[in-house]
């Protein structure tokens with residue numbers, strides 16, 4: 001079986017966790033390949049709401065092996081607390097049994113968090129992501145595979161602490177790190193993770209050669225990609241298809257399906273323009289009915305109409321083989337649905353995303369209008385999805401206006417929908433037939 005890549009096609013929070021949990025039923029491995037605990041992925045199993053920041057969302061499937069891959073930045077304390085939470089609910093400690101951390105993944109240390117806490121420009125999650133990737137690119141980062149080597153290396157610790165304190169001082173931070181603190185952190189990380197650190201790329205490659213199914217779980221979304229996103233209001237990693245196999249340590253030839261996840265509207269957390277942003281009743285409707293609050297920081301997500309300019313860009317970068325549409329239910333009750341098909345920029349109509357933040361800020365959306373469909377309760381949507389899947393009816397069970405809306409999105413993006421989400425629950429997804 002080949003690998004399947006699951007990617008956010010917008011500014012993150014499209015519902016990756018829910019889809020990965022669903023598809024992981026058919027997989028034996030789920031690997032994260034970039035980002036860190038800036039991610040917040042939600043899985044809803046009836047009354048139980050699980051939120052994952054580092055643990056791959058396939059952890060819900062007992063047969064699934066889990067990888068924190070080469071391209072990630074991992075905060076070992078956050079991982080530990082997530083693992084403790086998991087063990088409290090299930091009694092399982094998957095470390096070294098079915099959870100493996102790449103020897104190439106970089107470690108987020110307190111220093112990186114202190115540096116990130118100084119951010120006022122981007123509206124980061126404050127989790128130390130950017131500073132850890134900066135150290136990686138500067139080739140001074142600490143990787144899980146280095147931990148055993150630096151364990152008793154006082155010279156390394158001294159030089160590292162000197163470098164970190166000089167940076168903190170230059171950045172105007174009052175925080176400082178110490179040699180003793182760093183050495184004791186390294187000792188703890190070694191103790192906590194030495195059984196689970198390994199060559200995870202090789203593990204995935206071997207699994208694929210044995211015909212097993214691997215899911216590569218993206219974090220963030222295409223518009224937050226460091227190269228292809230709305231720079232500088234982006235995250236510090238490549239969130240796109242090109243990095244899915246690379247960041248997991250396997251070659252791109254293993255990948256067959258690439259599913260782009262998109263909400264039926266759009267949201268964004270943090271700074272930076274979002275041309276279709278709505279600060280009116282419709283925006284309130286989307287935020288309230290969709291419970292649009294950040295899974296990691298709890299910040300209110302900014303909401304707007306579906307933006308086809310964004311999706312065209314995401315499709316060019318990622319070549320999705322299918323779209324997973326989520327949160328269609330949230331549009332229920334709106335009389336009119338708008339889709340942004342182009343922008344007006346300095347008096348001209350454009351259909352491609354501009355590359356600079358200042359140009360994006362001057363863009364105003366050009367909309368087409370579609371009829372809305374009635375509101376329903378979450379339990380009604382859930383029942384509809386269960387019935388559609390059991391009877392093999394696909395989206396034909398949806399109101400005609402909802403089907404028209406989906407058909408329009410498919411036509412604009414040029415990619416078929418593989419599933420349509422109609423509620424947060426694992427089973428509130430209609431498989432397209």
Ligand code: GDP
Pocket residue numbers: 008012013014015016017018039040041042043044290291294295325326327328329330420421422423424425428
């Ligand atoms: P991720 O970061 O892409 O995994 O997405 P998040 O978990 O941060 O945010 C998505 C939110 O939408 C979560 O609260 C999900 O439970 C919820 N969600 C996912 N799919 C649907 C859907 O189809 N309908 C509704 N109403 N909620 C959904």
Ligand code: IMO
Pocket residue numbers: 008011012013014038039040041122123124125126127129130218219220221224233234235236269270271295
């Ligand atoms: P998931 O995987 C939504 C945003 C932050 C900020 C910018 C940079 O749950 O979709 P960072 O801490 O990465 O340096 O912040 O990126 N951001 C996300 N927004 N979902 C996420 O992850 C995000 N991860 C980072 O809000 O604007």
Ligand code: MG
Pocket residue numbers: 012013014039040041042295296
């Ligand atoms: Mg999220």
